[in-house]
Amino acid sequence: MLFFENISVAIAGLKANKMRSLLTMLGIIIGITSVIIIFIVGNSVTKGFSKILTEAGADTIEVVVLPKNTKNLYNIDDNVREMNEKDLITKDMLNQFKEEYKDKVVGLVQAESVYGDSMDGKGTVTRDNVVSKVQIRGYSKDYYKYFGNRTKMVQGRGFLDRDYAEGKRVCLVADKLVERAFRGDKDAAIGSEIEVNMNGVYYTYHIVGIYEYARDGIDIGGTTSDPDNPTTEIRIPYETARIANHAQNEGTQYIDVVVDSEVDGQAFAPEIRDYFNVKYYAKNDAYNVVVISMADQVQEFTSMFDMVKIAFLGVAAISLLVGSIGVTNIMLVSVTERTKEIGTRKALGATNKSIRLQFITEAIVICFIGGAVGVFLGITAGTALLNLLPMDLEPAIDATGIIISVLISVAVGIIAGYSPANRAAKLNPIDALRYE
């Protein structure tokens, strides 16, 4: 009963000093905004990863040839001699490997871009004076077998065994590209030849199918800067890409090993590494194989992400601390300004307890409003931040984060308001009434 009266008194007081109230709330607002951002981004990233992992269907282990004392991918030793053909993983090595682990390894995914004379693998398709940005990339058959659900066909067909085996010059194009280069005419696109200019080197493919363009979930480096004219992939068979790169007889630096769903990829990864290194790289002076399981990657990212989280938590903690000092300060001002009112209330029968409660409620109201604004800003900023991340993430707003934020705000209010409220409660009624 007194509770609602106190709230309306507090709100009337805040309204009377709008600017002051807003400034006081600032620290709380920033603090709660940070808390909400942590929750939204944290949850979204976690959810995004588990989605990627379940969508992948199978666990994969990356096998990469790298300089011998490479500890992680972000810190590659570049003081070694240049890589040559003898350092690479050959087809024979792969066949033997598959045979050796046929109960555990179900497939090998390989991918390779065609560069031509371009530096970054970016090329263009020009039709009817419309220039579209593209990238030519070959994927092995197992890619579509195990990660087929990443590609949705819109029209036409996928690749045939023959296309892979013979390295045929066939391709799949994105519906986005059809929109630009073929004015959306899918029927006309299928069966057409498409010519790609890779900085002066031209490649021509026969379009056999159209797939649905998607902002790539996991592929960091997908260009999202120009949504109307995104860089789309011209997809060709892996073998075709190898021929284009004149590498059909060479080995490869990089493969993705798809393991059986029963196999624990994180445990199996070192076994693969040791298999290759003992068998093929023991005598190599500079290079060997490193392995990265998907779980490792997730762990790596998560630990990096934890640092970001801690940074935001630091910002949140400092802002809330500064905010609570601000609230304490403004409450002291408020108590002083309203000394006469406190005296009057005591003359009318207010107990020390009810005066204390009134001012604590006021501090809580300030913090609660600040917290509510913070929740709103946090959701907005968190969602915006997710769009900046190189991943396609659904913003995950959950009740827990909001409830925790509200509880934090209320707690800050109680802590910040207690000492000024206590000062008000302990005022001698006559001194308070006589205060000018």
Place this chain on the structure above:
Amino acid sequence: MEGKTILDLRDIHKSFFIGTPNEFEVLHGVNFTVKEGEFVSIVGQSGSGKSTLMNIIGALDQPTAGEYTLDGVDIEKAKDHELSALRNKKIGFVFQTYNLIARTSALKNVELPMMYAGMGRRARNERAKELLESVGMSDRMMHKPDELSGGQKQRVAIARAMANDPAIILADEPTGALDSATGRLIMDIFHKLHEEQGKTIVLITHSPELSMETERIITLKDGSITGESKGTWQGLQAKEVK
């Protein structure tokens, strides 16, 4: 005077700055009683100690020495929360400067003592409306103090003082900040409360003229009671007949 004793002050002393070189005594042993239903005035010059006395009577301040009983309760022995309850239920204050709570409607101001008394929302709202009506303020109930004139504010303050039907109304210069016509109006409200409801009222004033309107006049001079006399008031009816 066969009614029960509401106020009983015996040898009340009050000093300020106790124990310091500029310690001084404002009240030098004040004795008097007020019985139920009396309309008493305490009159004296500025600085004579009237407000100091009223603060003691109102349980806002404690005497340095002496005994004070309010409606049977020994004030000296009362604890903090008991004093709060006493101020809430037994005393209705009317201040010279109104002391309404800012940013709070007249209605809420009148409800406040009832709220502190723990009265339910509906009941206190109804009573506050009745009280405001009785002081002729029913059309200004939703106004905030800064939207009211001095006389209107004081009428709200009187309604608020009546909220918990106190044993005594303590008014310290209630007309001090008002022009004479408005002051008259406020005095008439006190007379009405006294005559129609038998309220016990202690009026503090520096004006001998106003004090003549009360039944009993206690004269305070330099912190001591120097005399007591009867007023000449004929009653509200008599005035209207004139």
